[in-house]
Amino acid sequence: MDLENQKRVLDLTEQHGKDNVLVLLGGGDAEASGLVVETVMAGDPAYAGPLTGVQLGLPAYHIVEPEIKSEIDPGLYDENIGMMEMVLDVAAIIGEVTTIRKQCS
Amino acid sequence: MPEGLRSRISGCSFNLFHAPWFSKTLGTTPAAERESNPESPFLKTLEASMRSFPAVVAYPPNQVFIGNLDPRVLPEQPWYTRQEGGSPEGPFGDILDETALYGLMKYSDVFDLVLLEEQFSRNARDTLAALPAMTMADLSSLEKGVSAEEIDKAVSVGAVPLYREGILSGCVKAAHPSDINLSAHTMTENLASKATAVYALRQLLHERDGLADKIGYIIETSEEACGDMNQRGGGNFAKAVGELAALKAATGSDTRSFCAGPVHGLMQAASLVAAGTFEKVVVVAGGTTAKLAMNAKKHLEKSLPVLEDVMGSFALLVEGGPGPGLNVRLDAVGFHKIGAGSAPQAVVGNLVADPLEKAALSFSDVDVYAPEMHNPEITSLSGAGNVTLQNLKMIAAMAVMRKEITREEMDGFIAKHGVSGWAPTQGHIPSGVPALGWFLRWAEEGSFHRGLVIGKGSLFLGRMTNLFDGVSLLVEAENREDFSESPDVRVEKEEEGSVRLGCTVTGAESPPEVLREGVEAFREKDPSRRVTLYGKADPGENRRAMERDLENGVVDGALTFHYSFPLGExxxxxxxxxxxxxxxxxxxxxxxxxxxxxxxxxxxxxxxxxxxxxxxxxxxxxxxxxxxxxxxxxxxxxxxxxxxxxxxxxxxxxxxxxxxxxxxxxxxxxxxxxxxxxxxxxxxxxxxxxxxxxxxxxxxxxxxxGLSHGKPVGIISRATGAKVLSAALEYLERMIRGxxxxxxxxxxxxxxxxxxxxxxxxKKAPAAETQGLRTEKEKKPLKVPVDAEIEGVDVLVIQEAVDSLLHEGIYCESGMGCTGPVVMVSRENIKRAERILQDRSFL
Incomplete structure (x- = not known):
């Protein structure tokens, strides 16, 4: 996960508290999405960024996951995400993110 | 398109510069590694992982870049395994080696910052003097180099060394003792960018006598910045480049928008021409040293060589009036709006759907979409996937959203309207523009009508905004009939001399990849060979395109399956x-x-x-x-x-x-x-x-x-393999040449x-002579044993031959021997029978 983004997540969490932060992902790659989930839950596995050794335990979801999709107005979702849903390997992303989330819980 | 808004892209130049030393030192990935971890295994293996110049030339995507290999017939990956073949010269430009690159930097240096060692300098001068693009260039600054000691001394006080095959051959000095914007490193980056742009511009103009004097404006679109501490990106690369390409009548300026810069520049150039501000405008960009070896860590982890070892440069000519080339649809420019947001859907909507809507076109009306034309071998093996394909998927998905195609048709749409990328990691260079060389070629060949060139830029990298950027231009092949009498075109055709062939690659039992492989094999033997491919899904469409090309003289002959010739052929x-x-x-x-x-x-x-x-x-x-x-x-x-x-x-x-x-x-x-x-x-x-x-x-x-429209049409089976297709093209070419x-x-x-x-x-004489003979069968002579055979009577007239002999009173029978028909007679009658059959032309 990008070091700059790690810092932003850390700062926001410190500012608003763990209970008020959810990390929502929009990246196109399943493996990279899984890494972000791991980083914001259990710490930076690459031991490179500000989240190294920091277990924020933040809830992290990808926008194509049903838990998130069902919360969004279908028209709005289609207008913004519909196209990319066709392009991305949605099943792989959900599978990876779910697995990592379980592992880190 | 409204009258007055007319400008067309009429020429191009695309060049590559092998830069192994810069890849190892100035590329930001190795440079950062050297800074933070000088003993890293990556740096140790880097040295041994550089490609040779012949391997760089042989690399199929590089051959596509300079116009020798049609991207539609790129072979299957891996490409990096090819170590030989290809040519450093192509119809779009050249692949030059490091000697030429350093020589061009010296040629482009007007502040005496580049020092070249004496012997190396003379070699570089000779190398440049042999290049047609450098005809008339003043190479006197390379006449006399400096001593090795002088270079050592300069390097010891901070000059950037220039190594060639392990030997210190020169250096680039700082232009100011303390200004970071004029440091040796920055000057090296800027001079390399300028030098490669200069070559592209000279390459574009050298075969067009008198054109240099008619260029009014130069738009430079690289990603570098030149200026000093008081104006970091003050400019102006454009005029600096134009000066060394002898554009004495021109002025110019730089346009920047990360990777989208070239398409912005092209839009501006077309607008300047359409407005009448300038008659002819060039858009030019040199390469970047920073992006060399950018993904080398990941490539080396997979035991690949350093694939990002070339700088790229291009120049495009935009002019008005009728003539061959690609018209730019200024009435339907696509651009990413500030208020659109950066979601992919918004970007594709702005860059693809909006211009099509403005031009009242459907997604399928565009023959080829050219989004980011990154070499997929480089990006896939570094974990970024196939960037061109991802873009094409987004375009296809947008077509589904617009209900123009179904979801199931997405793959077919991508195959029909996209091509693989081939450009090296050079930021602004891959972003749509490389496709223009091939669009121009295909338009000239008549196999292309409309394309969408898409340039995209990641503005957020500059930390000034989180916005994304992009510009797209619809380009359309000029109607050939409009300029069929243009003397320029006639001259071009006469000078061509080579045989231009067409080839159908779809509609067979053999998959299109196999057939394209055959075409590629044919072209590999002689990169100057030009083959127009007919690859539409509809065989009727292919046939019409082929016949149109034959009729219009776009191709000299064509190869296809299953063609019905008129009787006689x-x-x-x-x-x-x-x-x-x-x-x-x-x-x-x-x-x-x-x-x-x-x-x-x-x-x-x-x-x-x-x-x-x-x-x-x-x-x-x-x-x-x-x-x-x-x-x-x-x-x-x-x-x-x-x-x-x-x-x-x-x-x-x-x-x-x-x-x-x-x-x-x-x-x-x-x-x-x-x-x-x-x-x-x-x-x-x-x-x-x-x-x-x-x-x-x-x-x-x-x-x-056989002949169709006065031109040869070659036939192959629908079960043709690649080797046969290649041989069939050669056969057809040889028939035309012969x-x-x-x-x-x-x-x-x-x-x-x-x-x-x-x-x-x-032909019917024997039959005519025997007309009516059958009615006389009752006069048939007495049956005798037949123990002799007469061969050589054709089976078509065997009965007439028998009737003739019977009529003459010779008993005979027809029969079929193991090698053909025979007339069987008795030994006594054989000589007379033979004579009769000869007399009546049966034998």
Whole structure:
């Protein structure tokens, strides 16, 4: 996960508290999405960024996951995400993110 | 398009510069590693992982970049394994080595910041002097280099060293003792960018006499910044580049928008021309050293060489008025709006859907979409996936959102409207623009009508905004009819000299990839070969495109499957014999020379001889296969020969009747075997597909060509393999080069002189003479034992021959021997019978 983004997540969490932060992902790659989930839950596995050794335990979801999709107005979702849903390997992303989330819980 | 808004892209130049030293040192990835971890294993393996110049030239995507290899026929990956082949010179530009690159930097240096070692400098001067693009360039700054000691000294106080094959060959000094914007590193980056841009511009202009004086404006669109501490990106690369390309009448400025810069520049250039501000404008960009070896860590982890080892540069000419090229649709420019947000859907909407809507076009009206044309081998193996394909998927998904295609049609849409990327990691260089070289080529060949060039830029990298950027331009091939009388075009065609072929690659049993591989193999042997591909899903569309190109002279001949020729046209196949590998012309294999079997066989002999001569055989031997009508046809050919038609007849190795048997074909006792088209077709298939059990044709050169629209159309089977397709293209090319139609005209004239028409008209003579004889069968002579055989009477007239003898009181019977029909008579009657049959032209 990008070091700059790690810092932003850390700062926001410190500012608003763990209970008020959810990390929502929009990246196109399943493996990279899984890494972000791991980083914001259990710490930076690459031991490179500000989240190294920091277990924020933040809830992290990808926008194509049903838990998130069902919360969004279908028209709005289609207008913004519909196209990319066709392009991305949605099943792989959900599978990876779910697995990592379980592992880190 | 509204009148007045007319400007077209009429020329291009695309060049690559092999830069192994810069890759190892100035690329940000190795540079950052050296800074943070100088002992890293990555840096240790980097040195041994650089490619040689021949490997860089051989790399298929690089051959596409300079115009030698059509991106539609890029071979399957891996590409990096190719170590040889290709040419450093292409129709779009050149691939230059490090000596030329350093020489160009010195040529581009007007502040004496580049020092080159004496001997190296002279080598560099000689290298540059040999390049056509550098004709008339003042290379005097390379006449005299400096000593190695002087270079050592400069490097010791901070100059950037220039190594070539491990030898310190020069350096770039800082332009200011403390200003970071004029540091040795920045000057090296900027001079490398300037030098590569200068070459692109010179390459664009050198073959166009007088054009340099007509360029009014230069738009430079790289990603570098030149200026000092008081104006970091003050500019102006454009004028600096123009100065060294002798654009004395021009001014210019720099346009920046990360990778989208070139398409912004192109939009501005087209607008300036359409507005009449300038008659001609060039858009130019040099390469970047920072992005060299950018993904080398990941490539080296996979034991690949450093694939990002070249800088790229390009120049595009934009002008107004009628002429060949690509019209820029200024009425339908796509651009990412500030308020649109950065979601992919918004970006694709702005860059693809919006311009199409403005132009009242559907997604399928665009022949080829050219988004980021990154080399997928580089990006996939570094974990970024196939960037071009991802973009094409987004465009297809947008077409689904707009209900123009169904979700199931997405893959087909991508295959039809996209091509693989091929550009090296050079930021602004891959972003849409490289496709313009091929768009221009395809437009010239007539196989392309409309494309969408999309440039995208990641503005957030500059930390000034989180916005994304992009511009897209619809370009359309100029209607050829509009300038068919233009003298420029005529000259271009006359100078061409090469044979231009068309080739259908879809609609066969063999997959398009296999057929494209064949085309690529054909082109690899001679990169100057030009092949227009017809790859639409609809065979009718392919056929119409091919016929249009033949008719318009866009191609000199074309190869296709399953073409119906008019009666009179028949094709001569070229098989390769098993065991000996001898080439055998099979006349004929498709079509029909005549609706009369015997006449067709006679004419096939002429066609076969003409094909053999066009191929290069001075006097090919011709034999008739022992088939129905062959004996009659052979007799007529002999009559022509008696009257002076020159033909070298080949007989059977076994039989004395002059007719070939099956084993004669395998033995190759003649150069040309004459048979009817159905038989010839079966022979071709047997000889071409026996290796695969009939699955695919793997030997031979296809079924030969017939005329359509006055041009040769070559035929291949729908089960053609890559090797046969390549050979068939060569066969077709050789027929064109060997003036096959002229050879055929000569053969026909010579045969006519020997009485061809009369000989053919006399075909029914034996039958005519025997008319009514059957009614006299009751006068049949007494049956006697028949113990002798007369061979050589054609099966088509065997009954008439029997009736003739019966009429003369000779008892006989017809029969079929193991090699053909026979007339059976008694030994006592054989001589008289033979004489009668000879007299009546049965023998």
């Amino acid at each position: 028949a094709t001569v196949g070229l098989a390769e014999l098993p065991h000996t590998g001898k080439k055998l012309f099979i006349a004929t294999t498709t079509g029909a020379a005549s609706d009369d079997r015997v006449e067709a066989l006679v004419l096939n002999a002429l066609k076969g001889k003409a094909a053999g001569r066009a191929w290069g055989l001075a006097n090919p031997s011709v034999g008739f296969l022992n088939l129905e009508g062959a004996a009659l046809a052979l007799k007529k050919i002999r009559q022509l020969m008696e009257k002076g038609y020159p033909l070298r007849l080949a007989g059977s190795s076994r039989q004395g009747d002059g007719l070939l048997r099956g084993n004669d074909i395998l033995k190759g006792t003649c150069d040309v075997v004459v048979c009817d088209s159905l038989t010839g077709n079966a022979l071709m298939k047997l000889l071409s597909a026996y290796e695969t059990g009939g699955e695919q044709e793997t030997t031979g050169s296809g079924y030969g060509c 003036s096959w139609t002229e050879r055929l005209r000569e053969e026909t004239q010579a045969a006519e002189k020997a009485g061809l028409s009369e000989v053919i008209q006399a």
